[in-house]
Amino acid sequence: MEHILIVEDEKEINSLLRQFLTEHGYLTTSAYNGLEALQLIQKDCYDLVLLDLMLPYKSGDQLLNELRQYSAVPVIIISAKDTIQAKIELLRIGADDYITKPFDLDETLARIESNVRRNRMNRDSEGPRILTYQDIQLNELNHIVEVAGHELALTAKEYGILELLMRHPEKIYSKSNLFQSIWNEEYMSEDNTLNVHISNIRNKLKAVSPDKHYIETVWGIGYRLYKLD
Numbered sequence: 221m222e223h224i225l226i227v228e229d230e231k232e233i234n235s236l237l238r239q240f241l242t243e244h245g246y247l248t249t250s251a252y253n254g255l256e257a258l259q260l261i262q263k264d265c266y267d268l269v270l271l272d273l274m275l276p277y278k279s280g281d282q283l284l285n286e287l288r289q290y291s292a293v294p295v296i297i298i299s300a301k302d303t304i305q306a307k308i309e310l311l312r313i314g315a316d317d318y319i320t321k322p323f324d325l326d327e328t329l330a331r332i333e334s335n336v337r338r339n340r341m342n343r344d345s346e347g348p349r350i351l352t353y354q355d356i357q358l359n360e361l362n363h364i365v366e367v368a369g370h371e372l373a374l375t376a377k378e379y380g381i382l383e384l385l386m387r388h389p390e391k392i393y394s395k396s397n398l399f400q401s402i403w404n405e406e407y408m409s410e411d412n413t414l415n416v417h418i419s420n421i422r423n424k425l426k427a428v429s430p431d432k433h434y435i436e437t438v439w440g441i442g443y444r445l446y447k448l449d
């Protein structure tokens with residue numbers, strides 16, 4: 221399920237988009253100002269960001285500028301500014317598309333679908349890779365994971381979690397983000413399933429390399445790979 225971040229301070233528009241996208245099978249998160257949006261983007265992975273420009277605390281173009289320094293997530297601007305110059309500037313600083321307010325919901329949906337699809341094709345065309353982290357080698361083509369040359373017997377979910385962590389070794393994944401990415405379901409904080417899977421992965425890694433640490437628990441947030449010096 222694709223996860224879309226809706227950044228819009230007008231509550232009615234935000235909830236209208238949210239409801240519409242939910243009906244069309246998207247998972248959505250709403251942010252109502254620029255700072256909140258930036259924190260969410262740093263914390264979680266999104267498949268697309270819908271971004272209003274006039275926002276409290278941090279404007280949409282400032283936000284776009286900052287997030288482009290580390291993220292390639294597709295961004296569609298939704299704004300009342302409709303001059304060609306404004307659009308050009310935004311495309312230059314990294315917007316992928318532009319919708320003028322008042323917007324049409326069906327057009328918005330079509331643009332979201334096309335941007336998500338293009339992004340997915342770009343990702344796929346990079347081809348399967350061998351990811352490495354410390355002495356782990358993960359082959360995205362045949363899903364074989366080796367630690368210090370020993371093949372690891374992982375379940376599909378365990379493999380999915382490890383692959384996600386290894387794709388972005390610097391990133392902290394919140395529990396809800398990891399859970400939603402792997403299970404495609406809404407995360408319930410009292411649910412222990414993810415913790416159990418992480419613990420199983422750690423045990424399997426430990427059985428081969430007892431002295432190494434791979435997955436770090438970031439207290440109150442989630443998980444990432446231990447930073448290597």
Ligand code: CA
Nearest residue numbers: 229272274275
């Ligand atoms: Ca606004």
